[in-house]
Amino acid sequence: MTDILILGGGLNGAALAAALKDGPHSVLLLEPHPPFLPSHSGGGAGGEGATLAPGATAAPSPVASRHPPPTGEGENVWDARIYAYSPGNVEWIKTLGGWNDAVRAQAVHRMRIHGDDGGRLSFDALDAGLPELAWIAENSRLQYALWQSFAGHPNVRVLTSRAEAVTWGAPGTAHRLHLADGETIQARLLVAADGAHSWLRDQAGIGFDAEDYRHIGVVANFATERPHRGTAFQWFRADGVLAWLPLQGQRISMVWSTPPEHAAELQALPHAELARRVAAAGAHALGELRLITPPAGFPLVRRRAHEWVRPGLALLGDTAHTVHPLAGQGVNLGFRDSRLLAQMLKSGGDPGEIGRLTSYAARRFEDVASMQFTTGALKKLFARPDGLTRTLRNLGLDLADRIGPLNQALTRHAIL
Secondary structure, X not given: OEEEEEEOOOHHHHHHHXXXXXXXXXXXXXXXXXXXXXXXXOOOOOOOOEEEXXXXXXXXXXXXXXXXXXXXXXXXXXXXXXXXXXXXXHHHHHHHOOOOHHHOOEEEOEEEEEOOOOOEEEEEOOOOOOOOOEEEEEHHHHHHHHHHXXXXXXXXXXXXXXXXXXXXXXXXXXXXXXXXXXXXXXXXXXXXOOOOOOHHHHHOOOOEEEEXXXXXXXXXXXXXXXXXXXXXXXXXXXXXXXXXXXXXXXXXXXXXXXXXXXHHHHHHOOHHHHHHHHHHHOOOOOOOEEEEEEEEEEEEEEEXXXXXXXXXXXXXXXXXXXXXXXXXXXXXXXXXHHHHHHXXXXXXXXXXXXXXXXXXXXXXXXXXXXXXXXXXXHHHXXXXXXXXXXXXXXXXXXXXXXXHHHHHHHHHHHOO
């Protein structure tokens, strides 16, 4: 029997395991697709192979894995899944031992936002008295580093089997998770951290509200002609929202939130033509571009689970909620879930006690609901084609840019 079983070893689940490693409870992390790094990613000569995460027994199959593996050769092995991490979350991850040079993170020192009719808004870390606005890093590298942070720790056990069924216990008793290899695990608290399409949430019969934004997020990484100098760019366009996030070296990660027809067109383009199209859409802010990872697309849907906790069950991260990526806050909301849940569980006692779990859900709800409302409203505001709305939204960007105290307040709010 284990005290806490975390189903899902992605960023949020791994961070929770790392945060609980020195706590009073035994922890089991169940993840059938452990993270791995290509053996020569980050530079050096070619070659093949993969470095498995600590505790992993086999590399995940690219076919079976939920996400495409990092692609490229030599120094151009980059994960298509790139996220922006708030300084507050990065400081917390550092305390867990999950942030190091191998994460290959790039600081964001300034952000340039362009409206669809000449409006502009800039955020600058220096003006706000901050060292940086955010950090940009690959999912696979941070996930791997988090797994390393609890490798070999006596309080954290890792299994790479797959869950097949669950037997729910009465309140105050253990639940039983039945694995594909025949093992049955009893746990006083099950944490569902298995993503937006959560198996465990479905097994619990927990539904969710969803809003399909009718957009696809097209992602790809590019080498740039000119240095980005730690600048992130975002353009609100008639065909969606285009974002460039700085990576180490002269590289950027692109996210283009756009209607399905345009997304399909972008993904079908020859690589050189896609690079030209993306460079032109960004007004050649960094000169010419060269594609270094093939484009991929994912549908954009806002979700919020009807219940986040039950006796002996807690939902975490994308399992509980998803948001539009235009503010880059989805993964940060999930880390704040992990931070609070770990803090509340470290006090000891029954980890599945409903009073404590209800407090966790209540304290996280306002943050999540506020971000879902804000990102949804911004998306809808810039989707309206009428001239008056276009003029007002661009005027709003200009005013926020010119009023120093307002700009600094927005900057500080964005980095939490």
